[in-house]
Amino acid sequence: MEHLVSTSILNSDFLNLGQVVKLVNNSLSDWIHLDIMDGVFVPNISFGFPIVASVKGASAKPLDVHLMIVDPDRYLTRFRDAGAYNLTVQYEACIHLQRTVTEIRNLGMKAGVALNPHTPVSLLKNTLPYIDMVLIMTVNPGFGGQTFIQECFSKVRELRKMIDDGGYNVLIEVDGGIEPSNAPSLVEAGVNVLVAGHSIFGSADPEETIRKLKHSS
Ligand code: DX5
Ligand code: ZN
Numbered sequence: 001m002e003h004l005v006s007t008s009i010l011n012s013d014f015l016n017l018g019q020v021v022k023l024v025n026n027s028l029s030d031w032i033h034l035d036i037m038d039g040v041f042v043p044n045i046s047f048g049f050p051i052v053a054s055v056k057g058a059s060a061k062p063l064d065v066h067l068m069i070v071d072p073d074r075y076l077t078r079f080r081d082a083g084a085y086n087l088t089v090q091y092e093a094c095i096h097l098q099r100t101v102t103e104i105r106n107l108g109m110k111a112g113v114a115l116n117p118h119t120p121v122s123l124l125k126n127t128l129p130y131i132d133m134v135l136i137m138t139v140n141p142g143f144g145g146q147t148f149i150q151e152c153f154s155k156v157r158e159l160r161k162m163i164d165d166g167g168y169n170v171l172i173e174v175d176g177g178i179e180p181s182n183a184p185s186l187v188e189a190g191v192n193v194l195v196a197g198h199s200i201f202g203s204a205d206p207e208e209t210i211r212k213l214k215h216s217s
Contacts, residue, residue, distance in 0.1 A: 001192065003187050003191060003192055003193065003194060003214075003216070003217070004030035004031060004171075004192060004193045004194070005028065005029045005030055005031075005193075005194050005196070005210055005213045005214050006029065006030065006031035006032065006033040006064045006173070006193055006194065006195045006196075007024050007027070007029040007031070007032055007033060007061075007195075007196065007197070007200055007210060008033040008034075008035060008144065008175070008195050008196060008197030008200075009021075009024075009032065009033070009034065009055070009197070009201075010033075010035045010046060010144045010197045011144035011145060011197045011198050011201050011202065012197075012201045013201075014047075017051070017054070017055070018058060020201075021055055021058040021059050022058070023206055023207060024059070024061055024210075025058075025059065025060040025061065026207065027206070027207045027210040027211070028207075028210050028211050028214040029061060029210050029214075030061065030062075030193075030214075031061050031062050031063070031064040031085070031086070031193070032055065032059050032061045032062070032063055032064065033064045033065075033066060033175070033195045033197070034047075034051075034052055034055065034063055034064065034065045034066065034084075035066050035068065035144075036048065036052075036065065036066065036067050036068060036069060036079075037068045037069070037141075037142065038068065038069035038070060040069070040070050041068050041069050041070045041090060041092075041093050041141075042068045042141050042142035043142050044142045044143055049078055049079075049082050052065065052079065052082040052083060052084070053082045053083060055083075056082060056083025057083075062085035062086070063083050063084050063085050063086070064085065064086045064088070064173075064193075064195075065079055065084040065085075065086060065087050065088065066088045066112075066114060066135065066175065066195075067079070067087065067088060067089050067090065067093075068090055068093075068114075068141045068142070069090075069093065070093050071093065072089045072090075072093060072094065072100065073094075073096075073099075073100055073103070076100070076103055076104055076107055077107060079109075080107045080108060080109055084109055085109065085110060086109065086110040086111075086112050086132070086133060087104045087107075087109045087110070087111065087112065088111075088112030088113065088114050088133065088135050088173075089101070089104075089112070089113060089114065090113075090114045090115075090116065090141070091113050091114065091115050091116070091119055091123065091124070092116055092119060094113075097113065097127055098126075098127060098130055101113065101127065101130050101131050102130055105130070105132075110132040110133060111130065111131045111132050111133070112131065112132060112133035112134065112135055112173070113127060113131055113133075113134055113135065114134075114135035114136075114137055114141075114175070115134065115135070115136055115137060115155070116137050116140065116141065117137055117138070117139070117140060117149050117151070117152060120155075121134070121136070121155050121158050121159040121162065122158070122162075124159075124162075125162065128162065128163065128166060128168045128170055129166075129168065131170055132169070132170060132171065133170060133171040133172075133173055133193070134159060134170060134171070134172055134173070135173040135174070135175055135195075136152055136155050136156060136159065136172065136173070136174050136175075137152075137175055137176055138152040138174050138175060138176040138177055138178065139175075139176030139177050140176075141176070144197045144198045145197075145198035145202070146176055146177055147177050148176060148177030148178065148179075148182055149176075149177070152174070153185070153186070153189055156172060156174065156186065156189040156190055156191055157189050157190060159172055159190070160172060160189065160190030171192040171193055172190055172191050172192050172193070173191070173192065173193035173194075173195060174186055174191050174193070174194060174195065175195035176195075177198075178194050178195060178196040178199060178213070179196065179199035179213075180199065180209065180212040180213055180216060183212075183213050183216035184216045184217055187216055187217050188217075194213050194216070196209075196210075196213055199213075200213075
């Protein structure tokens, strides 16, 4: 399949969020990526339900919601009600992961699991039948604009093999430090979804950068 682009608004102009969503609507971006940070799982706090619901109201693209919060089970229904299409939880934040991802699916959302850079993909061997996406973090979560960790390439290749060998219908998403220069090799390694924030909103022409990411191969 052709790969997807998910635009992260974390580093966009929050004072003009309506314009930001319009830009994403008019671009080749497939999804809009929303980073929820609680100041506990990660050393940063981002935004919550009112912003997610407002973006949902204005977005023509599905909401790709990435939870960097402890004990996400408390809020699955609220993110569904706020309009999440994908709901991705961090592996390290879930004690009963299979229960959590099953609940996400039962609520009508796609279930994703994110792995911190130090968390091996092999730990998902028994979870792949129950999820729709794995998010391989290519930076330590918490902030936009960090440098891509090269070691993550081997994680992508290993996960690609696990998914293909098992015949699972699971997407591989990468998030952190993604830019037009490293996107083609990631797609080549087996990535299905590229998340990017800083490389898009830090560029002179965000729509053009999205186009470059979309046409990376
Ligand atoms: C980081 C977030 C990312 C972030 C990526 O913790 O999960 O989604 O927005 O941003 P860039 O593309 O700036 O590295
Ligand atoms: Zn993210």
